[in-house]
Amino acid sequence: MYDLLVVGSGPAGATTARIASERGLRVLLIDKRQELGAPIQCSGAVSGHALEEVGLSPEGEFVQEAIYGFSIYNQEGQKTTIDYRQLKPDEYGTGEGKKPLGYVVDRRRFDRYLMTLAERAGAEVWLKTEGPGLSTLPDGSCRVLLRRFNKELEVQARVLVGADGLQSQVGKWAGMRTHIKLRELASCLQFVVDGVETDGLLEIVTGHRWAPGGYAWVFPKGHGYAEIGLGVTRTMTRQNAQAHLEQFLKESFFKDRFKGLRILEIQGGGVPLAAPLRTQYADNLILVGDAARHVNPITGGGIHTALSGGKIAAHFLSELLAKGKKPSRQNLKGYQDRWLEERGNFIWKLYGEKSKIFKNKDISSRDEQLYQIMSGYFSPHSEYKKI
Amino acid sequence: MSKKEPVLFRIGWNACINCGACVAVCPQEAGFISPFDTIAVDTPCDIACMACEEICPVTTITHYLHEIDAA
Numbered sequence: 153m154y155d156l157l158v159v160g161s162g163p164a165g166a167t168t169a170r171i172a173s174e175r176g177l178r179v180l181l182i183d184k185r186q187e188l189g190a191p192i193q194c195s196g197a198v199s200g201h202a203l204e205e206v207g208l209s210p211e212g213e214f215v216q217e218a219i220y221g222f223s224i225y226n227q228e229g230q231k232t233t234i235d236y237r238q239l240k241p242d243e244y245g246t247g248e249g250k251k252p253l254g255y256v257v258d259r260r261r262f263d264r265y266l267m268t269l270a271e272r273a274g275a276e277v278w279l280k281t282e283g284p285g286l287s288t289l290p291d292g293s294c295r296v297l298l299r300r301f302n303k304e305l306e307v308q309a310r311v312l313v314g315a316d317g318l319q320s321q322v323g324k325w326a327g328m329r330t331h332i333k334l335r336e337l338a339s340c341l342q343f344v345v346d347g348v349e350t351d352g353l354l355e356i357v358t359g360h361r362w363a364p365g366g367y368a369w370v371f372p373k374g375h376g377y378a379e380i381g382l383g384v385t386r387t388m389t390r391q392n393a394q395a396h397l398e399q400f401l402k403e404s405f406f407k408d409r410f411k412g413l414r415i416l417e418i419q420g421g422g423v424p425l426a427a428p429l430r431t432q433y434a435d436n437l438i439l440v441g442d443a444a445r446h447v448n449p450i451t452g453g454g455i456h457t458a459l460s461g462g463k464i465a466a467h468f469l470s471e472l473l474a475k476g477k478k479p480s481r482q483n484l485k486g487y488q489d490r491w492l493e494e495r496g497n498f499i500w501k502l503y504g505e506k507s508k509i510f511k512n513k514d515i516s517s518r519d520e521q522l523y524q525i526m527s528g529y530f531s532p533h534s535e536y537k538k539i
Numbered sequence: 540m541s542k543k544e545p546v547l548f549r550i551g552w553n554a555c556i557n558c559g560a561c562v563a564v565c566p567q568e569a570g571f572i573s574p575f576d577t578i579a580v581d582t583p584c585d586i587a588c589m590a591c592e593e594i595c596p597v598t599t600i601t602h603y604l605h606e607i608d609a610a
């Protein structure tokens with residue numbers, strides 16, 4: 153019998169498994185993939201602070217490029233630049249004793265690295281394993297059906313941790329309604345490209361013309377590569393993300409900059425610009441990361457929140473089980489309460505601001521609001537800058 | 540007849556990027572998925588909300604009506 157069965161080895165699941173193992177729990181971590189992180193569905197931008205918070209250092213194994221700040225553009229190309237190399241030159245930069253603000257990571261390598269750390273901490277890891285169902289047992293534990301390389305097997309665990317990302321099924325096994333509303337999921341597409349110069353900044357382009365209900369981005373990707381992508385809210389446009397991306401490349405104020413680009417990789421996915429799930433627990437079950445919609449509803453960033461959600465989950469569960477308490481629905485509510493206190497209440501507040509802007513039907517003033525909130529969000533004085 | 544007619548989804552696998560966005564917006568119960576991170580293709584969908592078709596970044600999901608055999 154395992155203490156925890158963690159379904160999904162993304163940033164949320166692997167972090168839950170690593171920290172819970174360090175704290176003495178017996179953990180099985182499973183993932184249905186053969187290679188973690190592939191195919192990539194992420195741009196990989198993460199702050200140094202987010203790594204530090206869960207005890208990670210920026211290893212060459214997964215870092216593709218160091219980041220020092222942001223440029224936020226409006227639809228016409230006016231920009232606000234927040235470059236920490238200039239704002240805090242003693243702290244941020246490339247010289248001795250200075251550090252980057254954040255990183256663009258390779259999710260294939262990053263996710264593998266996080267899994268490795270979980271294994272080294274003592275977690276058992278099975279790849280090519282997925283879970284089609286769950287039943288609660290009379291002794292207060294649960295039994296989960298797994299399929300591993302075509303073999304059906306059953307595993308017993310005290311708590312099932314659903315860290316299965318955006319397409320989460322684990323909550324649904326327990327009858328929770330976890331799907332995301334169409335108007336709250338941004339539909340995204342990005343190209344990794346050669347031939348577009350960048351300068352250590354995450355560039356974010358707002359404006360309804362390029363990305364209705366979302367934004368476009370140009371991120372440095374290491375080796376002189378860049379990633380160019382965008383996300384759109386499909387209830388605000390008749391065109392898909394692919395068509396919008398083509399237009400952004402060919403018609404935007406960056407069209408000359410993009411002229412000679414060569415496409416190296418095509419990636420995409422959904423980014424929840426949504427509220428956290430109102431209930432992230434059931435008997436023997438909690439959800440963490442994208443599965444619980446632990447995402448920033450303004451930026452769509454979810455790596456930081458997945459990592460920190462994993463840490464909160466691991467701490468809570470190890471304390472609960474050490475006290476000999478049953479992982480009942482009632483007791484697991486404590487996990488959500490703690491998450492709300494440490495993270496979630498901030499995210500709810502951001503969601504409130506996002507909703508207010510998205511309710512504005514006047515496109516030009518909405519664009520202005522989005523530009524303002526994005527510019528303010530990344531400023532050194534922002535109350536949210538550490539989320 | 541207030542209920543929508545059940546549909547079957549078809550996925551143009553050539554364009555599919557296996558991103559799973561279609562699964563994320565799907566209100567069906569657990570298991571309405573394919574082995575390739577998409578919504579199910581062989582099971583009739585009686586909700587027929589078409590959110591999966593809308594969210595697809597490359598618009599590679601289409602549907603056709605599922606003819607129910609008269610028993």
Ligand SMILES: Cc1cc2nc3c(=O)[nH]c(=O)nc-3n(C[C@H](O)[C@H](O)[C@H](O)COP(=O)(O)OP(=O)(O)OC[C@H]3O[C@@H](n4cnc5c(N)ncnc54)[C@H](O)[C@@H]3O)c2cc1C
Binds near residue numbers: 160184193321
């Ligand atoms: C285009 C795009 C760009 C993005 N860019 C950024 C960015 O720059 N910065 C940022 O912070 N965030 C970004 N995000 C968001 C970020 O990718 C997610 O928030 C993050 O990956 C969530 O981590 P997670 O661990 O919760 O889930 P995931 O990383 O999705 O991991 C879930 C894991 O569960 C596994 N799994 C799923 N179902 C099962 C099952 N039934 N059985 C077994 N295993 C299963 C999957 O194989 C996967 O490995 C982006 C997202 C997209 C789509």
